[in-house]
Amino acid sequence: SGDSSTTAPSDGSTTDPPKKPKKPAAPKKPKKKDEPKAEEPKKDEEKKEEPKAEEPKPAASQELAGEPGARERGFQFSFGAGFTRQDVGAFSDSLSFDKTGANGVLLELGLGVRFTQLRAGIRLRAADTTEFTLWQAMLEGGYGFVIPKLPVVPVVLGHVGYTFKRDIEDAVIRSQLPAGTALTPQFGVDGLILGVDVAADYHASSYFHISPFITGDVLFVGRGRAAVPRTVFGNPTPEETARPLYNESGSGIGYGFNAGLRGLFDVGF
Numbered sequence: 290s291g292d293s294s295t296t297a298p299s300d301g302s303t304t305d306p307p308k309k310p311k312k313p314a315a316p317k318k319p320k321k322k323d324e325p326k327a328e329e330p331k332k333d334e335e336k337k338e339e340p341k342a343e344e345p346k347p348a349a350s351q352e353l354a355g356e357p358g359a360r361e362r363g364f365q366f367s368f369g370a371g372f373t374r375q376d377v378g379a380f381s382d383s384l385s386f387d388k389t390g391a392n393g394v395l396l397e398l399g400l401g402v403r404f405t406q407l408r409a410g411i412r413l414r415a416a417d418t419t420e421f422t423l424w425q426a427m428l429e430g431g432y433g434f435v436i437p438k439l440p441v442v443p444v445v446l447g448h449v450g451y452t453f454k455r456d457i458e459d460a461v462i463r464s465q466l467p468a469g470t471a472l473t474p475q476f477g478v479d480g481l482i483l484g485v486d487v488a489a490d491y492h493a494s495s496y497f498h499i500s501p502f503i504t505g506d507v508l509f510v511g512r513g514r515a516a517v518p519r520t521v522f523g524n525p526t527p528e529e530t531a532r533p534l535y536n537e538s539g540s541g542i543g544y545g546f547n548a549g550l551r552g553l554f555d556v557g558f
Contacts, residue, residue: 363557365410367399369502371549373416375423377478377510378541384478384512385533386461393418395547399429403555406433412448416545420461423545425452425482433490444500446486452508453479465534467518467525474518474534478541480510488551498553506545513538 376390394417401410407430414425427450433442459466459473466473484506491499517525517535533539 361405361557363403363555365399365401365403365408365553365555367397367401367500367551367553369395369397369399369500369549369551371395371502371547373418374546375416375418375421375508375543376545377423377508377543379543381540381542383533384510384539384541385465386457387464388420388461389541389543391418391420393422395549397551399551399553401429403433406435406442407431408433408444408446412450414547416547421454421458423452423454426450427482427484429486431486440491442490442492444486444488444490446488448482448484448486450482451479452482452510453477462515462534465515465532467520467529469520469522470518471521472518474515476512476515478510478512480508480540482509482545483507484545490553496555498555500551500553502547502549502551504545504547506547508541508543508545510543511538511540 371394372392373395374390374392378384378386378389382389395414396417397412397414399410399412401408409430410428412425412427412429414427416423416425427448429446429448431444431446433444435442455477456475457473457477459470462473484504486502486504488500488502493499514537515534517530519525530536
């Protein structure tokens, strides 16, 4: 017939129709190992702040007067000159001098140390007036006032010391000398000096400063009795030897005024 049929085997068993071949199974894809998830960047770290540049610290001299290069500490050596007025008996006088005051020239030397604004040192002065020369040795200390945008540093110093004059010129005691005096008697004055010094410290360079200054002092001086001098006429008369200069000591309270210009070397350490 038109229908297809299968032929049974001769031994009476049946046969199954041929099966279609199975397609080979696709190879299994290897499982991907769990990879660690990348950490999401924190918002705070997304934009890292750039470190701020440190502002340069001002140099010591900029603190003092705007001049680079100097250090906060230094040795100072100064020299100065100017006008002086010295009067050893302006406020009180028993010195028996014809003149207690005179004008002249001031010369000075100073040596000290500076710790930023603090200052300390010693100063030597010679007040050479038309009538006498007073020598002065002093200890001083003070402070420099740093004022922003000011090109100078105002400096105020206090000082205390010793003032003296070993030989008094005959012009100062002429009225006390006997007639015909051959040699002026040798005696001097000495005592205490107290004062204040005000300066304006301008830094011309890192190591050299220019300082105009004024100084006011109070002088406390005394003298001993002078020896009676010999004269070309022989011994002085009793009236001449009875003068105060030869019979009693004397004292005076006066003042000193100075104004001038200093040059100052500042070496940092």
